[in-house]
Amino acid sequence: MKDLINIWLWVVTTLLNNEAKKMYNLSAVSWQKDKDVKQAAYKSTRNKWQRRWEISERSRDHYEKIPTTKHSIMYDFPTKRHFSIFAQLRTGYTELNYYKNRVGQTNAIESCNCGAPEMPHHFLLECPCYENEREDMLHQISKEVGVRNLNLATMLTRLDGENTEETKA
Template identity: 25%
Template sequence: MAAHLMKEVVRRDPGQEISHYADNQSIIKALTSRKGRTGQYLIESYRRGTHKASQDTARIRLRWISAHSGVEGNEAIDVAAKEAAGGRSSRREELPSILKGKEGLRASKAAIKQEKKEQVKRDWEKKWKESPRYARMARIDPNHPYRKFRKWKDGLSRNQGSILVQLRSGHLPINVYLKKIQKREDDYCDWCKEKEGQIVPETVNHLMLNCPAYKEEREKMKQRLG
């Protein structure tokens, strides 16, 4: 596509010097090597395109630029390139002949697989958000599929993992939950009511962070965590 755009620039303004910036060093090295490699047909297509453009212009320069250089428009170009690779940015009739038809470039197997994978992910996310469970689970953790939680859980025993799941979901025998399932008339923390004279709901956050009954345990945990 870069070669096609350079030819267009030359056609409109012959003799103009052109600089092509790329943030992929391996591609730049591949363009200066004749060794065959995966995607070699793309390299050859670029060479043919730039050779044709260079016949009508002063010089074409290929330069490297850092992907995180802060150059204005660099991120926008990256987004546009990904959309184009997925076939989501332009209608087929608007594409240059090199990208369509029998004479066009062969479709990239890797790009097709990646697009299919992303499409499956988008379809799954759409169905998940339409599920009646989504709103309830999103309140617990909006970052589905919970990779960070799974990483934490992998280092725990089966019993510890079960407790962690209960804490995250709030489905454990604390007074707020017991009242919810009609096993208790109120949801107050018994310790705070009897020892402190305070009426405080016994929630997970209260037990883990605030309840004076577990002050010593919290201090020990802080020391272990450093």
């Protein structure tokens, strides 16, 4: 009788364990399916966004600078403030005089203090008024990431190897 009870307990335990395993596997499959659905929806949305971005008649000046929706540029920068500044410089929508004049701010003059049009390229790389600050910036960038040959594309794009032309040390 004791053997019969032990066998019965073993069978019940085995069945319960098998049932528990099935339930666990089903929940894992269900979770995996949910994950797959979310990933598919994300990819579909990204592709739709990219197609709309490519065929849109609006914001062509933005498209020339950032032609892909593939990457989020937010992760390149440590703070929201840094992201905001770089986004402004990337798009040209800045507090620089050239943009202020372009959007019709009446008190804005187009040129920099040195007389050249105050655009991001001039502001970052050419203006003699900011020579000392530029040298400090170039030194800091070279020290931090090893970039030696600097141009506007290098400064305003990702530093993960995509869409960059920089030469690293």
